[in-house]
Amino acid sequence: MNKKDNILIIGAGLCGSLLALRLAQRGYKVNVYESRPDLRTIDISAGRSINLALSDRGFKALRLAGVAEKAREICIPMYGRLIHDIEGNTFSSNYSGRDNECINSISRGDLNAILLTEAEKHENVSIHFNKKCTSVDIENTIANFKDYHTKEEFSVDAEVIFGTDGSGSVLRKSYYLERKFLFSYSQNYLSHGYKELEIPADKIGNHQISNAHLHIWPRGAYMLIALPNMDGSFTVTLFLSYDEGEYNFDNLTSEEKITAFFETQFPDALKLIPNIKEEFLNNPTGALGTVKCSPWHYKNKTILLGDAAHAIVPFYGQGMNASFEDITIFDAVLEENLGDWETVFKTYEKARKENTDAIADLAIDNFHEMKNHVANPLFKEKRKLEMALEKAFPNEYFSKYSMVTFKEDIPYADAMKKGRAQDKALLNMVADSDFKHTTDLKYLKEILQKVVKETNEILKEDEIAGL
Amino acid sequence: MNKKDNILIIGAGLCGSLLALRLAQRGYKVNVYESRPDLRTIDISAGRSINLALSDRGFKALRLAGVAEKAREICIPMYGRLIHDIEGNTFSSNYSGRDNECINSISRGDLNAILLTEAEKHENVSIHFNKKCTSVDIENTIANFKDYHTKEEFSVDAEVIFGTDGSGSVLRKSYYLERKFLFSYSQNYLSHGYKELEIPADKIGNHQISNAHLHIWPRGAYMLIALPNMDGSFTVTLFLSYDEGEYNFDNLTSEEKITAFFETQFPDALKLIPNIKEEFLNNPTGALGTVKCSPWHYKNKTILLGDAAHAIVPFYGQGMNASFEDITIFDAVLEENLGDWETVFKTYEKARKENTDAIADLAIDNFHEMKNHVANPLFKEKRKLEMALEKAFPNEYFSKYSMVTFKEDIPYADAMKKGRAQDKALLNMVADSDFKHTTDLKYLKEILQKVVKETNEILKEDEIAGL
Numbered sequence: 020m021n022k023k024d025n026i027l028i029i030g031a032g033l034c035g036s037l038l039a040l041r042l043a044q045r046g047y048k049v050n051v052y053e054s055r056p057d058l059r060t061i062d063i064s065a066g067r068s069i070n071l072a073l074s075d076r077g078f079k080a081l082r083l084a085g086v087a088e089k090a091r092e093i094c095i096p097m098y099g100r101l102i103h104d105i106e107g108n109t110f111s112s113n114y115s116g117r118d119n120e121c122i123n124s125i126s127r128g129d130l131n132a133i134l135l136t137e138a139e140k141h142e143n144v145s146i147h148f149n150k151k152c153t154s155v156d157i158e159n160t161i162a163n164f165k166d167y168h169t170k171e172e173f174s175v176d177a178e179v180i181f182g183t184d185g186s187g188s189v190l191r192k193s194y195y196l197e198r199k200f201l202f203s204y205s206q207n208y209l210s211h212g213y214k215e216l217e218i219p220a221d222k223i224g225n226h227q228i229s230n231a232h233l234h235i236w237p238r239g240a241y242m243l244i245a246l247p248n249m250d251g252s253f254t255v256t257l258f259l260s261y262d263e264g265e266y267n268f269d270n271l272t273s274e275e276k277i278t279a280f281f282e283t284q285f286p287d288a289l290k291l292i293p294n295i296k297e298e299f300l301n302n303p304t305g306a307l308g309t310v311k312c313s314p315w316h317y318k319n320k321t322i323l324l325g326d327a328a329h330a331i332v333p334f335y336g337q338g339m340n341a342s343f344e345d346i347t348i349f350d351a352v353l354e355e356n357l358g359d360w361e362t363v364f365k366t367y368e369k370a371r372k373e374n375t376d377a378i379a380d381l382a383i384d385n386f387h388e389m390k391n392h393v394a395n396p397l398f399k400e401k402r403k404l405e406m407a408l409e410k411a412f413p414n415e416y417f418s419k420y421s422m423v424t425f426k427e428d429i430p431y432a433d434a435m436k437k438g439r440a441q442d443k444a445l446l447n448m449v450a451d452s453d454f455k456h457t458t459d460l461k462y463l464k465e466i467l468q469k470v471v472k473e474t475n476e477i478l479k480e481d482e483i484a485g486l
Numbered sequence: 487m488n489k490k491d492n493i494l495i496i497g498a499g500l501c502g503s504l505l506a507l508r509l510a511q512r513g514y515k516v517n518v519y520e521s522r523p524d525l526r527t528i529d530i531s532a533g534r535s536i537n538l539a540l541s542d543r544g545f546k547a548l549r550l551a552g553v554a555e556k557a558r559e560i561c562i563p564m565y566g567r568l569i570h571d572i573e574g575n576t577f578s579s580n581y582s583g584r585d586n587e588c589i590n591s592i593s594r595g596d597l598n599a600i601l602l603t604e605a606e607k608h609e610n611v612s613i614h615f616n617k618k619c620t621s622v623d624i625e626n627t628i629a630n631f632k633d634y635h636t637k638e639e640f641s642v643d644a645e646v647i648f649g650t651d652g653s654g655s656v657l658r659k660s661y662y663l664e665r666k667f668l669f670s671y672s673q674n675y676l677s678h679g680y681k682e683l684e685i686p687a688d689k690i691g692n693h694q695i696s697n698a699h700l701h702i703w704p705r706g707a708y709m710l711i712a713l714p715n716m717d718g719s720f721t722v723t724l725f726l727s728y729d730e731g732e733y734n735f736d737n738l739t740s741e742e743k744i745t746a747f748f749e750t751q752f753p754d755a756l757k758l759i760p761n762i763k764e765e766f767l768n769n770p771t772g773a774l775g776t777v778k779c780s781p782w783h784y785k786n787k788t789i790l791l792g793d794a795a796h797a798i799v800p801f802y803g804q805g806m807n808a809s810f811e812d813i814t815i816f817d818a819v820l821e822e823n824l825g826d827w828e829t830v831f832k833t834y835e836k837a838r839k840e841n842t843d844a845i846a847d848l849a850i851d852n853f854h855e856m857k858n859h860v861a862n863p864l865f866k867e868k869r870k871l872e873m874a875l876e877k878a879f880p881n882e883y884f885s886k887y888s889m890v891t892f893k894e895d896i897p898y899a900d901a902m903k904k905g906r907a908q909d910k911a912l913l914n915m916v917a918d919s920d921f922k923h924t925t926d927l928k929y930l931k932e933i934l935q936k937v938v939k940e941t942n943e944i945l946k947e948d949e950i951a952g953l
């Protein structure tokens with residue numbers, strides 16, 4: 020491990036550009052190759068994931084790299100969900116009982132641009148756009164590329180290769196196909212796909228619905244969500260089954276059917292989406308996949324980070340945050356001065372893998388929660404009780420959602436384990452109607468103690484059962 | 487769907503040959519291609535999985551095809567585990583509290599031979615050996631083969647292709663590589679590999695240790711097991727980490743180290759394995775992988791069955807049984823006369839998938855149980871209590887192991903769900919020392935009622951928590 024090591028990063032998306040920046044700050048020489056054009060010079064969003072939710076784990080990594088304040092400037096804080104029922108009634112559900120806690124809608128492209136610009140300020144960083152990686156020879160750390168414009172094919176030889184090339188990672192595919200080691204690998208798709216639509220700004224450029232909320236239209240088998248953009252618009256995402264139920268992507272093929280679907284299921288949203296038919300028919304349908312794999316590295320030669328190592332579904336708003344947290348953890352391992360890349364890679368995966376597995380599972384849980392549970396009476400009661408507990412005991416009680424989203428120092432796996440036990444305790448308490456809603460502190464304190472006791476009991480019983 | 491449909495089966499192992507037999511009995515015209523030579527004419531075991539545990543789910547499928555009695559003739563019943571501790575003490579742990587319940591050690595090759603011979607008795611079955619499938623064009627249902635002897639390459643065009651080509655399935659790989667649909671796929675390896683060794687028969691051809699048991703030498707980080715063969719020998723399997731701990735496959739590379747490992751860890755077994763060094767160094771080290779995927783079919787054209795669809799680790803003794811049960815379930819779907827192959831394939835996967843997922847997870851649980859728990863006091867107490875319950879209430883109480891192994895009419899997923907809840911109830915009761923060992927029926931009845939109540943409570947609470 021030497022500062023003069025020739026480091027190659029494949030992919031200059033959110034993870035790759037933050038990694039390049041951080042490695043540059045540590046004095047490494049970094050070459051970054053990106054398949055797409057420079058998004059600072061051309062709009063390449065093409066109707067896919069144009070805004071994302073940035074929260075505390077993401078900010079922690081951005082602070083480490085000194086770019087948190089720049090990111091903050093382009094954030095739109097969202098303090099809770101605003102649920103739209105089928106009659107057009109709305110009710111809000113805060114993300115936390117603590118007043119200051121929120122998640123932030125942010126443009127993927129604008130944030131990526133900030134990171135690229137910051138990385139390029141370092142002399143030891145070179146970023147090469149329009150160079151598509153086609154394969155990687157992992158034994159000899161040679162990556163093969165094709166130039167998008169000239170169609171020229173060329174190879175880059177490096178000492179270490181970082182694959183931050185996203186959920187369709189070419190480096191990861193080389194692990195699978197080269198079969199040089201036992202590669203545990205999974206790709207799992209949900210029954211649902213997604214499609215992005217738009218609620219434009221009003222005539223004077225303002226948001227037409229609350230911009231302090233993440234909007235949800237939960238309908239059981241499908242749902243619509245909307246996140247605000249800085250220009251007054253909202254990016255709307257429809258999550259719908261490919262082929263099951265009365266309405267699905269396979270059968271919504273005519274303008275009549277699309278209109279009928281929105282008129283009966285999302286009448287209030289429909290009024291806000293003027294180009295619904297055009298957008299529905301022209302925008303691509305994206306798949307919702309989870310990727311897990313292990314090992315992430317090959318010898319002292321290559322490693323996967325971010326979505327390339329652990330792509331997750333978007334329902335916890337943690338995809339980008341988890342990728343950024345990879346950089347926090349990787350940087351902490353570098354700080355240990357372990358001496359060689361292989362030890363760094365192994366130490367990093369040992370510290371990180373159970374946590375990225377956990378957030379992958381939590382994100383799938385939230386798919387079901389958002390479609391269904393947010394409109395389920397038991398779940399609503401539970402959230403109400405949790406908000407009261409967080410409000411009354413802001414330093415003592417943290418819901419699963421709060422631990423995952425706002426407590427960046429609790430690893431995902433711990434948040435999942437404790438959060439699930441706590442949810443189970445609460446839901447069973449609510450199901451037994453074993454409480455009343457109140458702001459009386461003495462009563463709430465008793466409830467809190469009961470929740471803590473039950474949660475610990477559940478954790479203890481699971482441990483004895485070896486779960 | 488037509489009896490004249492030209493059906494191609496890739497793979498004439500246990501699953502493929504039973505499938506061929508059953509489809510032939512139903513009147514279908516079947517061509518089977520197998521990469522290996524005819525095992526009835528040549529010994530091809532090569533030190534891998536030469537005996538297996540046949541139990542009730544397997545027998546159910548064999549009865550359906552009329553070959554159960556032939557199989558029974560080559561079975562060696564095993565009524566429990568015989569645990570060998572490091573001092574050479576042994577204690578037995580029955581598989582069931584009911585006297586007649588056992589699992590059966592059976593030769594993979596001999597059973598496969600029976601199935602091939604039975605299948606070939608049907609005019610409408612042709613089996614072609616030494617023809618290795620190299621790829622499948624799933625859209626056009628054309629499979630490409632290479633002849634092992636002549637090296638000739640040729641294609642077979644079929645109306646329907648069944649992939650029973652095992653855990654390394656070429657048909658499944660074509661699904662992954664052709665990317666014609668969203669293919670959820672996972673391959674997950676344990677940290678441990680395995681190696682087969684042999685305890686030979688004594689001079690007069692008898693077994694040197696009890697042939698009515700499956701022998702286990704559990705040592706926490708690794709273990710040895712042994713199953714009896716008809717010729718008086720035992721096939722011994724060592725399960726050991728590739729690269730962790732003091733002893734592992736990566737560092738057991740010299741005769742001295744191998745001997746030291748067995749002398750300190752398995753002294754009694756070592757005395758029974760005369761060719762330990764030669765076998766250890768020459769026999770291959772196998773990987774322990776779990777494969778899950780979905781969908782199993784492509785349109786009305788192709789389908790995966792057996793290990794090709796769901797390879798599992800061997801620790802529940804259910805790999806072959808699960809593959810045979812595939813045939814039971816597939817046959818029941820055929821019996822419904824659904825009219826077209828695509829509907830048959832979809833109906834089959836819908837009925838089957840959650841159950842093969844469950845046995846995959848249970849088999850991994852048992853890896854940890856066999857290495858560790860069987861020597862763990864809490865676990866031993868629990869098994870003792872369970873045996874007393876099964877003995878006292880043979881028609882009322884069934885352990886998780888009994889439901890999986892002996893209750894062929896309980897689907898794996900139900901056995902897992904109920905069995906895990908029951909285990910949790912029992913383990914927590916044992917941990918609280920909330921019982922005493924006795925054969926007093928009145929007292930045991932109270933215990934049974936308590937277990938049932940706690941189990942139902944656990945299931946109810948999990949359901950409320952959405953688990």
